[in-house]
Amino acid sequence: MAEWLQYDFVRNALWAMLLLGVFYPLLGVFVVGQRVAYFGDAVAHSAFVGAGLAGLLGWQMGDTLLITAPLFALMVAWFQQRTRLPADTLLVVAVTGVSGAGIALVNLLETPLSLSALLFGDVLGLEPSDLWRLLGADLIGLALLVGLAPSLIRIGFHRELAQAQGVPVRLVETVFLVGLSLAVAVGIRAVGILPISALLVLPASTARLLAHSFRGMMAWSAGLGLLSLGVGFLIALWQPIPPGASVAVVAMVLFLGVALVRPMQGAMVR
């Protein structure tokens, strides 16, 4: 490991892992609490369209995703509020729609983008500017979470009660979803579309089985996120596997292990 650390790209990747490994699992606690896990996944898939548009317009993909991801999130939320379609149906429509359109767009480009890099990220290709972007997103995201946490806990507990007590439920939910979409957009370059959901949902879901308090869940989630990223990254250095994929597998193995040992907390049918 020590000899790997002399390379800038490895050090950059490790910094990125550290920034992502704490923030995403913390955000994930609220993602599972608000039951918007699949929404986050749908936003991640909108990166196909973002990447295609970036290639078409000659823009930076990272910058383009910062526009397309929140736009997509707002559009889905708008449809959710105005149609009687169940949320899961609407999200499948959205995911398949943006994935199909985005992949078509990417393949029509004169210099097609690497779908593998989009799906599993390119953490070893990160530059210092990407790290600053990640750090900025982490700090803004954490500040937002601290501010929204009491309202999100109340909405997660009982939405109507929160509304009756004066929590501006729709505003809080919209700000949260836009923040979530921006966080997803920033992380795509590093970990890719598929592992983003793994990092958002799996450590928090595992933590939910282990923790006995909300604070405990946050601590467990951050710890498990870091563990998944650390072990996943080592596997990726050892074997020719994209780091995003190995991180997702480690997070899933941790979840399955804990769910099998501690099914009593409600994740599995008793």
Add this chain to the structure above:
Amino acid sequence: MNPLIRLSDVRVVLGERVILENIGFELAPGETVALIGPNGAGKTTLLRVLLGLLPYHGGMVQVLGKAPHQMTRADRKQIGYVPQALQFDRTMPLLVRELLQAILGDAFRRREQLQQVLQAVDAVHLLDREVRALSGGELQRVVIAGALATQPKLLLLDEPATGIDLGTRLHFYDLIEELRTAHGVGILIVSHDLSIVSRYATRVVCIHHRLICQGTPQEVLQMPMMEQLYGHPVAVYHHHEEG
């Protein structure tokens, strides 16, 4: 004294269905008004209209002197609300004290304050328990404690004692009675328990999509009136003791 709730000729429509019409009554400080009627009569809908959670389509609705949608967050702090049934994600680890802190905000950070909040419903022992491990009745007590903590002017209670054992239920209603008599709190309570209504309500409003009757418990809880409201004979045993 200005009424806390003022309703006149209220009409509520959901889709094509008229849920409520011709609803009118007032609730003054220091009154406990029981809202009774059969299942599906529109009682919970009316509470949701009062809280601004549902729109109304005719008539006048005033809560604390304002239309519900004009109420500020400060106004809402003066209203304690306990919903009918608490359905929530039972897989989230959340301690009772964490929930109360989220509901009550920075003014209730200290442990002793939270203990005091739970003391009102005899539930101090629940402070460090996980919310997901509470029984329905225990959870209802925590929510009631949260509703009472900010010393509201108006309490809106939708079947608040469902799932609570008899002793705690009576303790709860005695507490509500004390809030009414000593502090002039106005209380609107939806209840199917007519003996509780007879004992604690100062006035009863009967609805079945429209206003059927209103008056004192002795006037309203009579066999012919109840038969008209529920569609079959209902006998009510009135409590005659005071306080």
